[in-house]
Amino acid sequence: MKHKFRIAAGAVAVAAAALTSLWANAHGNVVPQAVDTTGLPALGDKWREENPYRTNKLALKIGASAYGQNCARCHGLEAVSGGIAPDLRLLDRDCTGIKNEKKDACYKEIDNYFLTSIRHGKVRNGAVYMPPFEGVFNQEAMWAIKTYLESRRAAD
Template identity: 45%
Template sequence: MSVPIPSRRALSAALIAAALALPVQLMAHGDVAPQPMNTEALPDVGEDWLTENPYRAEAAGDEVWLTAVKIGDSGYNQNCARCHGLGAVSGGLAPDLRFLEAEEYGDEWYIERFRHGYTQDGVTKMPGFEEVLDQKAAWAIRTYVETRPEDGALDDHTARLTEIRDQLAAGDGDTTAIAAELTQIAGNVATASGAPKADSTVSRAAEILALAPDNRKGASELLTIGLSAAH
C-alpha cells in the first residue's frame, strides 16, 4: 500500500506543531536582550502591520530583496539564532523556520508569533518583539529565513563547486566567467520554504566576484564554507 506524501504546508505545520509541544525549559528564550537592527536602507511599509512579506523580489525588486536578506541575516543571528539555530537550521529545540511556507499563509503565522510571541500554560516560550523591533526588521528577518537553502541543495553541484573553489584559491580563471557560472548554479538552489530565490554561499560568492573581480580569496572561502556545510 502506498503512503501519501504530505504537502509542504502539512509538513511544515506538523514540524512546527511538534516543536511547539516540546518541554518549556527547552524553548525558553531566557534573559537575552533583543538587539537593535538598522533598517534605514529598506523602503518604508507603513504603520499598519502587514500580513504578507513586502520585500520579496517579485514585489520589491532584486535590490530591495537582497538588502532585506542581508539585514535580516544580521538581525536573525543576533535575535533568533539562540533558539532557532544558526542560519535558521534548528537543532530540534524550536521550530525550524526554514520550512515555513513563503506565501501569505506562512507570513501570517510568522508575523503573529513575531509580534505577540507564544505562551503555553501561562509560560512564555517566545517573547513578542513588536515593542522592540519595527515592522521593517520583522520582514527583513522573514526574508532571510525563507531564502535558506533546503538540506542537500548543493549536492548536485558539489563536484563543480569544488573545482571552482580550487581554481579561485590558486588564483586562476576568468572571474567574470566564474561569477556568471556561479550565478547560474545559484539560480538552481532550492529553498526549504518554496521561495523562488535562495540566498546561498554560491550566490554570495558570485556577488563578491561581480563587485570585486580580484577578490578570489573571499569567494573561495565562501565556497569552502558552503561545501563544508553540505557534508
C-alpha cells in the same frame, strides 16, 4: 516535546525573566538587539499581510543579521534547528507542491502566521515559549527576517 519548554512560574513576566536568564547562562548575550532598517522602503503603521521585501537584497542582508542576533539562539544558526525550537526553513513547507495562485495564497497565509508569531511571541498558560518582538523592533525588521528565512527555505 513541546512541554519540555514549559515554565512553571505563573506570571508571564516571571516566566520571561526566567527564560531570559536560562538562555543567558546557556548562550551568552540574550538582550534583544535593535535592528537598523535604514535604506529599506518604510512600511508605515499598518501591518502588512504579506512580505513586501521578497526580492529585496538589502532586506536579505539586514534580515540575516537580525536573525543571527535575535532568533538563532533558539531556532539555530542559519535557521538549522538544533531541536530546541521549530526549524524555520520548514515554515513554508505546506506550500511546496501547490500550484499557481493557490501557492501565492499559501505563502500569504504563512506570512501572516509568521508576523503574528513574532509580534506576539508564543505564550500559552503563562509559559513563554518565545518572547514577543513587537516593540523590540519594527515591522521593517520583521519582514527582513522573513526575507532571510525565505532564502533558507528547504524547498520551493
